Amino acid sequence: MEFDRWVADLPKYFAADGDIAMSHVLAVLSSTFPEGEKFFVRSVAAVRDQITDPALLADVEGFIGQEEMHGREHQVLNDRLAELGYPTRGIDSYVRGLYWVRERIQTKKVNLAFTAALEHYTATLAELLLTDEAARQAVGKAGARDMLTWHALEESEHKAVAYDVYKAVGGGEVMRIFVMLLTDLLFIFETSIMGVISMAMDREIRRHPLKLARSLARLPQSPFVSLRAMRILAQYHRPGFHPNDRDTRQLIAEWRQALFGPQGELTSLRVS
Numbered sequence: 001m002e003f004d005r006w007v008a009d010l011p012k013y014f015a016a017d018g019d020i021a022m023s024h025v026l027a028v029l030s031s032t033f034p035e036g037e038k039f040f041v042r043s044v045a046a047v048r049d050q051i052t053d054p055a056l057l058a059d060v061e062g063f064i065g066q067e068e069m070h071g072r073e074h075q076v077l078n079d080r081l082a083e084l085g086y087p088t089r090g091i092d093s094y095v096r097g098l099y100w101v102r103e104r105i106q107t108k109k110v111n112l113a114f115t116a117a118l119e120h121y122t123a124t125l126a127e128l129l130l131t132d133e134a135a136r137q138a139v140g141k142a143g144a145r146d147m148l149t150w151h152a153l154e155e156s157e158h159k160a161v162a163y164d165v166y167k168a169v170g171g172g173e174v175m176r177i178f179v180m181l182l183t184d185l186l187f188i189f190e191t192s193i194m195g196v197i198s199m200a201m202d203r204e205i206r207r208h209p210l211k212l213a214r215s216l217a218r219l220p221q222s223p224f225v226s227l228r229a230m231r232i233l234a235q236y237h238r239p240g241f242h243p244n245d246r247d248t249r250q251l252i253a254e255w256r257q258a259l260f261g262p263q264g265e266l267t268s269l270r271v272s
Contacts, residue, residue, distance in 0.1 A: 007077050007143040012084040012204070015140040020205060021195075021215040022138060022222065026148075027081050028194045030074055031091035036118065037071035039099040043111040044162055047169050056164055063161040066154045077147055087198055094194075112166040113179035117236065120180070121187065123159035123243060124232045126152035128223055130248075130255050135223035153255045160243040173239055180236050 015022035041064050051057050078088040103111060128135045129152040139145040166176065199205055205212050223229065235241055 007080045007147070010077075010080050010084070010141055010143045014144050016138050017140075019138075019140070019215050019218065020202075020208075020212055021199070021219050023140070024086070024195055024198045024202070025191075025219070025224075026139060026144065027086040027088065028091060028191055028198055030077050030081065031086070031088040031194070032095050032191075033074040034071040034078065035092055035095040035099060037067040037074070039103075039111075040115045040119070040162065041067050042103070043108070043115040044165050046108045047112065047165060050169050051165065053168065056161075056168060059158065059161045060165060063158045066158055070151055070154065073147060074151075077144065085202060085204075087201055091194055091198075109166070109169060109171055110175070110179065112162060112169065113171060113175050114183060116162040116166045116171075116176065117180045117183040118187075119155075119159060119162045120233065120236045120243065121183070122155045123246075124229060125224065126155040126159070127232065127246065127248060127251070128226075128229055130156065130251055132223050138222060138224070149255075150259060153252065153259060156248050156252050156255075159248075163243050177237055177239070184233075 011018075013020055013023045015026060044060055044063060048057070048060055051060065078092065082088045102114070106114075129139075129149055136145055136149060139148055199212070219225065232246070235245070
């Protein structure tokens with residue numbers, strides 16, 4: 001995967017209709033991915049020697065390969081966003097420091113619980129992107145939309161791996177659900193603060209306060225904060241939940257064909 005040429009001409013406000021707030025929200029989310037993906041890989045790799053199931057071991061290898069690629073390709077997007085004035089490098093440094101602290105005070109099992117919880121977030125975003133045309137269009141310009149759609153497909157493919165590894169090393173339901181509650185609080189708080197900082201640093205916004213106000217007013221209507229999104233996220237809190245309870249196998253097959261076609265080569269022309 002090489003997205004350099006796809007994001008080279010990305011405009012500053014790349015979300016649909018040049019939406020300011022959504023562009024900043026998406027930029028913040030993308031900024032967290034490279035270090036987040038590295039944390040996911042380290043969390044799963046740290047317990048690889050405890051896994052005895054050959055099928056799960058194969059899934060772990062695939063998970064690690066996909067997540068490492070996601071981090072690299074999002075860095076390409078983040079570098080372009082930094083050129084446009086988004087604080088992607090500052091957010092990246094903060095996230096790196098956050099995970100550095102976590103890995104030194106948390107057990108391997110807790111790290112896995114956080115990874116599984118965050119993977120449910122990415123799987124939820126992925127399902128919304130792959131099933132809702134409005135969600136894909138909200139991302140806006142093709143370069144960013146293509147990258148996120150490809151990312152969504154692969155997140156859907158391995159959405160259960162971290163969860164299965166957590167269970168395989170003895171992870172319990174109480175810890176899983178409690179960590180998800182913490183993740184809900186931290187995700188909302190931290191991404192909101194990052195979004196406010198990102199917009200506060202944008203000098204162009206200061207010249208268009210009414211445009212920003214209208215953009216902020218549209219945010220609650222976004223497919224990414226819809227009741228459907230909240231219901232999917234909330235399912236993780238149910239005792240006995242498993243990511244594959246949401247059967248997306250047909251969806252994955254359809255999008256793999258749509259994105260790659262019979263030649264197996266990704267092309268932006270295949271993304272609606």
